Amino acid sequence: xxxxxxxxxxxxxxxxxxxxxxxxxxxxxxxxxxxxxxxxxxxxxxxxxxxxxxxxxxxxxxxxxxxxxxxxxxxxxxxxxxxxxxxxxxxxxxxxxxxxxxxxxxxxxxxxxxxxxxxxxxxxxxxxxxxxxxxxxxxxxxxxxxxxxxxxxxxxxxxxxxxxxxxxxxxxxxxxxxxxxxxxxxxxxxxxxxxxxxxxxxxxxxxxxxxxxxxxxxxxxxxxxxxxxxxxxxxxxxxxxxxxxxxxxxxxxxxxxxxxxxxxxxxxxxxxxxxxxxxxxxxxxxxxxxxxxxxxxxxxxxxxxxxxxxxxxxxxxxxxxxxxxxxxxxxxxxxxxxxxxxxxxxxxxxxxxxxxxxxxxxxxxxxxxxxxxxxxxxxxxxxxxxxxxxxxxxxxxxxxxxxxxxxxxxxxxxxxxxxxxxxxxxxxxxxxxxxxxxxxxxxxxxxxxxxxxxxxxxxxxxxxx
Amino acid sequence: xxxxxxxxxxxxxxxxxxxxxxxxxxxxxxxxxxxxxxxxxxxxxxxxxxxxxxxxxxxxxxxxxxxxxxxxxxxxxxxxxxxxxxxxxxxxxxxxxxxxxxxxxxxxxxxxxxxxxxxxxxxxxxxxxxxxxxxxxxxxxxxxxxxxxxxxxxxxxxxxxxxxxxxxxxxxxxxxxxxxxxxxxxxxxxxxxxxxxxxxxxxxxxxxxxxxxxxxxxxxxxxxxxxxxxxxxxxxxxxxxxxxxxxxxxxxxxxxxxxxxxxxxxxxxxxxxxxxxxxxxxxxxxxxxxxxxxxxxxxxxxxxxxxxxxxxxxxxxxxxxxxxxxxxxxxxxxxxxxxxxxxxxxxxxxxxx
Numbered sequence: 001x002x003x004x005x006x007x008x009x010x011x012x013x014x015x016x017x018x019x020x021x022x023x024x025x026x027x028x029x030x031x032x033x034x035x036x037x038x039x040x041x042x043x044x045x046x047x048x049x050x051x052x053x054x055x056x057x058x059x060x061x062x063x064x065x066x067x068x069x070x071x072x073x074x075x076x077x078x079x080x081x082x083x084x085x086x087x088x089x090x091x092x093x094x095x096x097x098x099x100x101x102x103x104x105x106x107x108x109x110x111x112x113x114x115x116x117x118x119x120x121x122x123x124x125x126x127x128x129x130x131x132x133x134x135x136x137x138x139x140x141x142x143x144x145x146x147x148x149x150x151x152x153x154x155x156x157x158x159x160x161x162x163x164x165x166x167x168x169x170x171x172x173x174x175x176x177x178x179x180x181x182x183x184x185x186x187x188x189x190x191x192x193x194x195x196x197x198x199x200x201x202x203x204x205x206x207x208x209x210x211x212x213x214x215x216x217x218x219x220x221x222x223x224x225x226x227x228x229x230x231x232x233x234x235x236x237x238x239x240x241x242x243x244x245x246x247x248x249x250x251x252x253x254x255x256x257x258x259x260x261x262x263x264x265x266x267x268x269x270x271x272x273x274x275x276x277x278x279x280x281x282x283x284x285x286x287x288x289x290x291x292x293x294x295x296x297x298x299x300x301x302x303x304x305x306x307x308x309x310x311x312x313x314x315x316x317x318x319x320x321x322x323x324x325x326x327x328x329x330x331x332x333x334x335x336x337x338x339x340x341x342x343x344x345x346x347x348x349x350x351x352x353x354x355x356x357x358x359x360x361x362x363x364x365x366x367x368x369x370x371x372x373x374x375x376x377x378x379x380x381x382x383x384x385x386x387x388x389x390x391x392x393x394x395x396x397x398x399x400x401x402x403x404x405x406x407x408x409x410x411x412x413x414x415x416x417x418x419x420x421x422x423x424x425x426x427x428x429x430x431x432x433x434x435x436x437x438x439x440x441x442x443x444x445x446x447x448x449x450x451x452x453x454x455x456x457x458x459x460x461x462x463x464x465x
Numbered sequence: 466x467x468x469x470x471x472x473x474x475x476x477x478x479x480x481x482x483x484x485x486x487x488x489x490x491x492x493x494x495x496x497x498x499x500x501x502x503x504x505x506x507x508x509x510x511x512x513x514x515x516x517x518x519x520x521x522x523x524x525x526x527x528x529x530x531x532x533x534x535x536x537x538x539x540x541x542x543x544x545x546x547x548x549x550x551x552x553x554x555x556x557x558x559x560x561x562x563x564x565x566x567x568x569x570x571x572x573x574x575x576x577x578x579x580x581x582x583x584x585x586x587x588x589x590x591x592x593x594x595x596x597x598x599x600x601x602x603x604x605x606x607x608x609x610x611x612x613x614x615x616x617x618x619x620x621x622x623x624x625x626x627x628x629x630x631x632x633x634x635x636x637x638x639x640x641x642x643x644x645x646x647x648x649x650x651x652x653x654x655x656x657x658x659x660x661x662x663x664x665x666x667x668x669x670x671x672x673x674x675x676x677x678x679x680x681x682x683x684x685x686x687x688x689x690x691x692x693x694x695x696x697x698x699x700x701x702x703x704x705x706x707x708x709x710x711x712x713x714x715x716x717x718x719x720x721x722x723x724x725x726x727x728x729x730x731x732x733x734x735x736x737x738x739x740x741x742x743x744x745x746x747x748x749x750x751x752x753x754x755x756x757x758x759x760x761x762x763x764x765x766x767x768x769x770x771x772x773x774x775x776x777x778x779x780x781x782x783x784x785x786x787x788x789x790x791x792x793x794x795x796x797x798x799x800x801x802x803x804x805x806x807x808x809x810x811x812x813x814x815x816x817x818x
Contacts, residue, residue, distance in 0.1 A: 064566060065566060065567075065570070067566075068562060068563050068565065068566035068567070069563060071519065071522075071562055072558070072559040072562040072563055073559070074526075075525075075526065075555060075558060075559070075562075076555050076559070078526060078529050078530065078533075079529065079544060079551055079555060081533070081540075081544075082533065082540045082541050082543065082544025082545060083544045083545055083548055083551055083552070084545070086541035086542065086544065086545035086613070087541070089533065089537055089540055089541035089544070090537050090538050090541040091537075092537070093533050093534065093536075093537020093538070093540060093541065093761060094537055094761035094762050094765050095765065096533075097530065097533035097534030097535070097537060097540070097761065097765070098534045098765050098768055098769055100530040100533055100534060101527065101530035101531045101533065101534035101535075101769050101772070101773075102530075102769070102772050102776075103530065104523065104526045104527035104529075104530040104531070105527055105530075105772060105773060105776035105777065105780065106772065106776050108523055108526055108527075109520070109523045109527070109776070109780045109784075110780075110783075112519040112520050112522070112523045113519070113520035113523070113780075113783055113784055113787055114783075115519060116515070116516040116517055116518075116519055116520055116787065117516065117787055117790065119515070119516065120512075120515060120516040120791065121516075121790065124790050124791065124793075125790065164762065167537070169761070169762035169764065169765065170761075170762060170764050170765040170768065171764060173764075173768045411541075411545035411548075412545075412613050413545050413546055413548075413613045413614040413615065414545050414548050418548055418549065421549075421552075422548075422549075422552045425552060425556060426556075429556060429559065429560075433559070433563060436563075436567065440567065440570050443570075444570075
């Protein structure tokens with residue numbers, strides 16, 4: 001087979017990447033917007049200030065438009081394991097299936113049912129019970145993320161299982177649920193969700209402030225976003241770092257590749273930027289900016305820690321698992337890591353500057369900042385995409401770390417043409433859905449929030465569905 | 466009963482729950498082109514399922530996850546083997562899901578028409594393909610000795626499985642019509658009742674034919690005796706006849722119970738015929754996938770059994786409460802008429818009023 005031949009595995013990987021990245025544009029926004037809307041509604045419930053109800057409805061509409069497409073694309077996510085990866089599914093189902101089933105029963109059912117109650121329950125439920133429905137929806141989304149990440153983390157760092165007749169069987173559900181990887185990944189994802197939510201609320205609020213309309217209203221929106229964003233972005237930087245340490249101990253290749261670290265080093269400097277140095281033939285960058293000892297600290301928690309190099313890890317893996325290439329794509333890993341981390345820092349700086357301007361009562365006047373916040377709406381989407389590219393492609397050539405290779409995991413009964421046609425169908429569908437979603441989000445983010453009706457605030461009609 | 470059999474039954478229950486609940490959602494979607502006579506009535510129909518359709522679809526997500534967890538080999542073979550059918554289902558369900566949220570986001574008539582039809586096409590199509598897919602489990606598909614699907618998409622379509630698809634569409638249309646008689650009022654409610662009456666006889670014929678064929682297919686393809694498959698099949702027929710009688714007697718509530726029993730009996734008949742296999746192989750019957758051959762380890766099954774024992778009752782309680790909250794009938798569309806709307810009832814022969 002020539003290296004250029006496109007195989008079923010390649011296409012199945014393209015499809016998985018497409019489905020997962022697309023799904024994860026919508027999911028984290030739900031994870032973040034749901035609790036923010038819940039906080040807005042709670043503030044209204046406690047204070048009776050109309051502005052908070054208007055904000056609840058305004059951002060609630062964005063939440064709903066986004067929620068629908070998240071649900072729709074989630075189904076593909078569940079089905080595609082069996083469709084494209086039947087060998088994988090049979091291999092891991094005895095472990096991986098359990099958290100997926102639990103997710104449906106314990107989490108997705110909660111969010112899907114209570115979002116309906118929230119949308120249509122404004123007039124039919126007491127304000128207190130209605131408030132509870134949005135909190136339960138938010139809780140459902142957070143629990144849902146946890147169980148999905150338990151499943152994914154098992155692929156990164158398998159625990160609590162034994163192999164029986166070539167298939168993994170669960171032996172310890174607590175080990176599975178308390179997998180260090182899963183816990184850190186969950187905190188990382190929840191914080192990412194909050195950053196998505198706050199970035200969108202801040203950006204949209206700043207756009208309205210730029211126009212100078214509903215200033216009182218959107219200053220409150222911006223304030224809420226900033227109060228949550230400053231700690232969320234700051235904690236995220238240290239959680240991301242802590243995540244790196246866990247990856248270093250379980251998936252050395254992923255870290256070595258994301259740092260383009262060809263040979264074992266101690267202490268190791270962190271490369272901020274480099275030209276060249278991305279292949280075994282050309283391991284030394286022709287130009288680089290490096291912070292001494294920083295990589296040692298990030299990867300091991302000690303400024304004098306040792307980080308294994310790609311070459312050494314490759315030799316070790318060949319000894320353990322036989323001939324083969326065990327290196328992920330170094331250049332892509334390196335830049336994915338940097339785009340994600342640098343956007344993470346940028347989002348923290350934006351939140352910090354915004355909070356400072358707000359305290360100085362200069363937020364509305366600082367037009368440069370307002371524009372920055374509008375542009376920054378794109379940042380979390382880009383950062384999360386590269387975060388998943390790093391996580392999933394950094395595990396290659398394994399689909400389950402050290403247990404099953406991606407090249408052995410696809411569906412033998414599914415032909416290249418079938419995968420290709422389904423990629424075509426989904427690409428077309430996703431483009432149409434993406435365009436419509438973007439147009440709707442943009443339109444509803446730009447309208448003036450309507451004033452409340454004359455009658456009591458609690459009797460405002462349901463958000464249309 | 467061992468854990469493996471319990472999970473086989475539970476998965477049948479999950480599919481029953483999905484068909485019972487999403488069945489009337491789909492039915493309402495199918496009746497969208499024929500029942501309403503103006504935009505307000507269409508909105509009423511959407512609103513009749515608006516608060517609950519997402520909760521109903523949860524049962525599909527759970528059925529999929531439970532199959533993956535309890536029977537990895539079944540999930541793997543079925544989902545890869547029925548590849549193009551499932552691709553079609555996903556596309557249909559996706560356009561249907563977004564139609565609920567997006568339709569109301571613009572007043573443009575063309576926009577609303579597009580998403581209304583997306584809902585109808587999604588409902589008819591997904592119901593049909595689910596019927597075909599489940600019937601194929603029993604009718605049998607070509608499997609290799611390793612349990613891999615060796616056929617192509619055309620193997621999934623034959624007289625029996627197509628009849629299954631049509632029977633699901635027909636049954637859901639009736640189920641949705643009966644549901645609308647409970648949730649709407651005025652003229653729309655009258656037209657829903659009329660639609661249910663018109664559907665009664667053809668649905669009875671089609672579904673009875675399917676249930677009878679299923680007993681035969683279980684005998685011929687799955688090496689089963691007529692008993693016990695004939696039991697749920699008979700219950701299905703009796704419940705359907707009762708549903709029809711109750712529709713004509715204008716006993717909406719009981720008619721809904723009876724049509725719900727029929728839907729459950731449809732699933733129960735297929736799964737009873739399927740036991741003790743999960744996917745029949747044809748022509749090489751020996752390659753069939755069995756419950757014990759496809760099941761996950763005992764420990765994993767114990768874990769999800771405990772979780773299901775705790776969570777399923779809780780989910781049923783809060784979903785039941787949701788139906789209680791939204792029990793009030795919706796206006797029949799008399800309010801806020803849109804005079805410019807053309808009358809487009811009668812497409813499928815259901816006359817207005």
